[in-house]
Amino acid sequence: METIFNTARLREIVAEWRRDGERVAFVPTMGNLHEGHIALLARAHEVADRTVVSIFVNPIQFGRGEDYGTYPSTLEADQEKLSRRGLDVLFVPNLGELYPAGTEEDTRVSVPRLSRILCGKFRPDHFSGVATVVTKLFFSVQPDYALFGEKDLQQLMVIRCMVDDLCIPIEIIGQPIVREPDGLAMSSRNSYLSATERAVAPVIYQNLQAAARELTGGNADFRQVEGLCLERLQSVGLKPEYFSIRRTSDLVEAELGERELSILTAVWIGNARLIDNVQVKLDDGG
16 A cells, blocks of 8 residues: 555556556545445445545535544554555645645535535535535546445535536445444544443434334324434433435435435534434335
8 A cells, every 4th residue: 555645646656557447446534544434445446446545634624613623633543454455545635735725715616405404504614615625636536436425425415416517527436324333323523422422322323213213104294203303312412403304316305205215413412513314215105
């Protein structure tokens, strides 16, 4: 595995792979890697001949008062994990190269119709920051495939929409959520949890499962289900931002008769903001 810190060297290597007719898969991350990231890399090995992972904590996707300054940096440990799993290149770009005009005056990429709802309602500039940095990374790596976890389903859909709208020739692949044995979705921010908070955190997934059971059991009052689950989360001391049943295809609020649904939530536990979701397919009589 080679660790590269500048785009010019990365493009040289990718060009060599291209000349040999090899396909390239890319996994963008912010580091502090866990088994969810490793699952993305394993899938990348399956779809392509060569693999690139990036580690970059992107300042413009963090809002005022968020954890940009304290986001965990574990580069040496991450390098060891990736090297053991056959990664070809780890790309660690620097801030000045990705944002030559500075983070206040740089060009931005926006996907308005998906960025103003759910997480975007509470983090107004977040998805523009994500779309912008992912576009920059795509142009740097120039992959055939890019892999993203389904834990952040809204982000995955923003990226897919952006790629379609801008005619970027990259196939976006979603990877199922990887969970701890008690159901908590793996996240770099889980490390923020105290022992007490960690013990309570599985209730997030438990409420998503409960909502899914209500829907598959025939309860079509989506707003009632949302309200009950919000109350359950609050009753154990958590602070949910939202708990919402949406149409999977476009994340519009689900209405009676919808069959393919996604249940999404964002919850504060102490200093950790955790997101999760489950997807539900109802039969014709559901």
